[in-house]
Amino acid sequence: MAALAGGDARIAQLCAFGQRLLDLDAEDFGTDAVPDAFRERAVACRMPQAATEPDRGALGSLRPAYSLLLEVIDARWRRREMAALVATVHITSEYAPLLAWEPVLGHAGDPALLAMAVGGRASRWGHLDADPHECPHSKADRSAAKHVLHVAHEPPTGWQSYLDRQHSNTAHALAICAAECPHPCSVVTRLSTEDLQRVTAGCRLALAYADSAIVRLRHSAPVGHGFGVPSADEVTEAWRRTREGLARLDRAVLAEDGFPLPGLPGLFSALARRPVAAGTLLADTADAIVAALDG
Numbered sequence: 001m002a003a004l005a006g007g008d009a010r011i012a013q014l015c016a017f018g019q020r021l022l023d024l025d026a027e028d029f030g031t032d033a034v035p036d037a038f039r040e041r042a043v044a045c046r047m048p049q050a051a052t053e054p055d056r057g058a059l060g061s062l063r064p065a066y067s068l069l070l071e072v073i074d075a076r077w078r079r080r081e082m083a084a085l086v087a088t089v090h091i092t093s094e095y096a097p098l099l100a101w102e103p104v105l106g107h108a109g110d111p112a113l114l115a116m117a118v119g120g121r122a123s124r125w126g127h128l129d130a131d132p133h134e135c136p137h138s139k140a141d142r143s144a145a146k147h148v149l150h151v152a153h154e155p156p157t158g159w160q161s162y163l164d165r166q167h168s169n170t171a172h173a174l175a176i177c178a179a180e181c182p183h184p185c186s187v188v189t190r191l192s193t194e195d196l197q198r199v200t201a202g203c204r205l206a207l208a209y210a211d212s213a214i215v216r217l218r219h220s221a222p223v224g225h226g227f228g229v230p231s232a233d234e235v236t237e238a239w240r241r242t243r244e245g246l247a248r249l250d251r252a253v254l255a256e257d258g259f260p261l262p263g264l265p266g267l268f269s270a271l272a273r274r275p276v277a278a279g280t281l282l283a284d285t286a287d288a289i290v291a292a293l294d295g
Contacts, residue, residue, distance in 0.1 A: 067279035100202025144169035
């Protein structure tokens with residue numbers, strides 16, 4: 001096949017970049033030959049693929065990634081792609097505890113830095129043989145908690161495997177530490193009173209969201225296994241029930257913001273303790289494609 005002409009190649013690159021954004025193919029964010037301004041915004045949402053990468057992306061802060069997730073949810077709603085929408089909502093629930101911990105940690109659970117915040121002699125973090133009456137972490141959470149303490153010293157394959165399979169468990173483990181542990185260890189007792197109150201409230205909200213009707217909708221509709229895709233009405237009703245439940249913990253979710261799932265940006269803003277709104281990277285990429293086609 002003949003090589004694409006310069007303009008056609010640029011359009012193809014922009015289209016591939018936009019599709020990666022919509023698919024949340026974050027491993028490859030920033031690898032495309034697209035304008036630097038777009039690439040830099042995508043890299044802010046990307047998980048670094050090696051422990052030594054200087055740009056920490058979504059491990060430094062999750063707010064850019066959540067802005068993109070909100071934009072993807074909005075796009076999926078307008079395209080009436082409900083299975084993809086609830087899958088994206090599920091992703092937001094898995095890492096929501098890290099939004100709550102980020103202001104306290106100074107990063108979004110970066111494994112290269114987390115050991116300093118959760119380790120030490122008075123900590124039960126990552127102790128596989130800890131008494132379950134004292135440490136309520138599940139086996140999966142304990143395994144992830146132990147792995148995160150040394151994964152930064154592993155080769156890229158080990159680092160990538162941890163991010164793919166265990167980072168969400170680390171997020172859940174941190175939520176349990178802050179919100180549900182009956183005998184807190186130094187993971188939380190080292191925090192100031194103000195930080196502890198805030199992270200506890202945030203993690204209770206995050207855990208309630210993870211167990212909500214909108215997230216459970218993802219588990220009840222495994223597309224491709226003979227089950228139906230949820231309708232827009234079913235998604236709307238599940239979010240209504242979720243919103244009512246979460247409002248008992250934080251009324252920010254009741255904000256009427258014009259979002260397809262109204263109050264969802266307010267939920268993420270409450271967790272992060274600073275504004276998190278839907279981004280424009282997808283829309284700006286689409287505008288660039290149209291401009292290139294017109295040109």
